[in-house]
Amino acid sequence: MHRTLIVLACTAAVVCAAEPAKSVAGVEAGFVAAADGTAWLYTTDGRLAATATIQLQYPAAGGAVQCCLRLQGDALEAPDTSTEPVTDALFGNPVFRYRLKQLPAALKGDPFIGTAVIGTRTVHADPASAGTMLRIGTASGNAPRVQTCLGSEGSNLFLIADGKLQSQLYYAFGYDVSATCNPGLFDLPTAQ
Numbered sequence: 001m002h003r004t005l006i007v008l009a010c011t012a013a014v015v016c017a018a019e020p021a022k023s024v025a026g027v028e029a030g031f032v033a034a035a036d037g038t039a040w041l042y043t044t045d046g047r048l049a050a051t052a053t054i055q056l057q058y059p060a061a062g063g064a065v066q067c068c069l070r071l072q073g074d075a076l077e078a079p080d081t082s083t084e085p086v087t088d089a090l091f092g093n094p095v096f097r098y099r100l101k102q103l104p105a106a107l108k109g110d111p112f113i114g115t116a117v118i119g120t121r122t123v124h125a126d127p128a129s130a131g132t133m134l135r136i137g138t139a140s141g142n143a144p145r146v147q148t149c150l151g152s153e154g155s156n157l158f159l160i161a162d163g164k165l166q167s168q169l170y171y172a173f174g175y176d177v178s179a180t181c182n183p184g185l186f187d188l189p190t191a192q
Contacts, residue, residue, distance in 0.1 A: 026119045026120070027117065027118065027119045027120050027136055027144065027159075028043055028044070028045045028117075028118040028119055028159075029043070029115065029116065029117055029118065029146045029157060029159045029167065029169070030042045030043030030044075030045075030086075030115075030116045030118065030157070030169060031043075031086055031113060031114070031115065031116065031155070031157060031169060031171050032056045032057065032107075032112075032113070032114050032115065032116045033111075033112070033113045033114075033171070034103065034107040034108075034111065034112045035111040035112070036111075037103060037108070038099065038100075038103065039099070039100040039103050039104070039107045040097050040098065040099055040100070041054065041056075041076060041097070041098040041100065041116050042086040042095055042096070042097055042098075042169065042171070043095070043096060043098070043116065043118060043169075044088050044091075044093045044094065044095055044096065044167065044169075045096065045118065046079055046081075046094065046096040048073040048076065048079075048098065048118065049073050050072065050073045050074035051072060051073060051074075052072060052073035052118055052119060053070065053071075053072065053118070053119060053120060053121050054070070054071045054072065054073065054075070054076075054116060054117075054118050055067070055068035055069065055070050055071075055116065055117045055118075055120075055121075055123045056068055056069045056071065056104075056107075056114065056115075056116050057069075057114030057115045057116070057131070057134075058104070058106035058107055058112070058114065059106070059107075059109065059110065059112045059114075064130075064131060065114055065125075065131035066106075066125075066131075067123060067124060067125040067131075067134060068117070068123050068125075068134075069104055069106055069107075070121075071100070071104075075100060075101055075102070076098040076099065076100060076101065077098060077099045077100075077101055078098075079096035079097060079098045080096070080097055081094050081095070081096060081097075084172065085154070085171055085172045085173070085174070086169055086170065086171050086172075087169070087170050087172070088167070088168070088169060089156070089168045089169065089170040090165065090167055090168040090190065091167070095169070113155060113171060115134060115146055115148060115157060117134060117136060117146055120136055120137065122136065122137050123135070123136055126145070129147075132147060132148050132149065133145055133146070133147045133148075134146045134147075144159070144160065144161035144162075144166075145159075145160050145161075146158070146159055146160075147160060147185070149179075149180045149181035149182065149185065150177050150178065150179055150180040150181065151170070151177075151179055151181055152176060152177065152179050153172060153173055153174070153175065153176055153177065154170055154171050154172040154173045154177070155170070155171045155173070156168060156169075156170055156181055156185070157169040157170070157171070158185055158188075160188065161191070162191075163188065163189070164188060164189050164190065164191040165185075165188040165189065165190050165191065166191045
């Protein structure tokens, strides 16, 4: 099993989550997972448009994470409801799993778990975050962000805007890992 590679990718991945309704100016977030020649997108949006812009993190040399591959919604098969391994930890909404019709070359190889941002063309990695934070829109410190960190058995993905938690997804690994989450992330006020 490739546990070490998955953990390395997740520690350098971005955390994201989103409600079914577009919560931050039409932006959603989710996980991208690739293994055994297949890649999946997990999000709470069960109705991604064929023209939706989707940006995916991908693995780089040495366990680092890069931002971002750009796809459109028509690169995905119709979703199915997935209860595992990803859950909506904030609102309990259903999570949908989309299979990428073709595996991008950047996602081939070792298993990988990263972040996806849906609905915006402007996404960039925060240079000080080692891949754990993506900024949406402008480069200002107040820009909405997707942030990831490890819990004791998986990865938490947060979508944060205006100091409020918009969504939180959890990707369960099925084995113990060293937690890296700042407890303050769980104490952020929730957007309504």
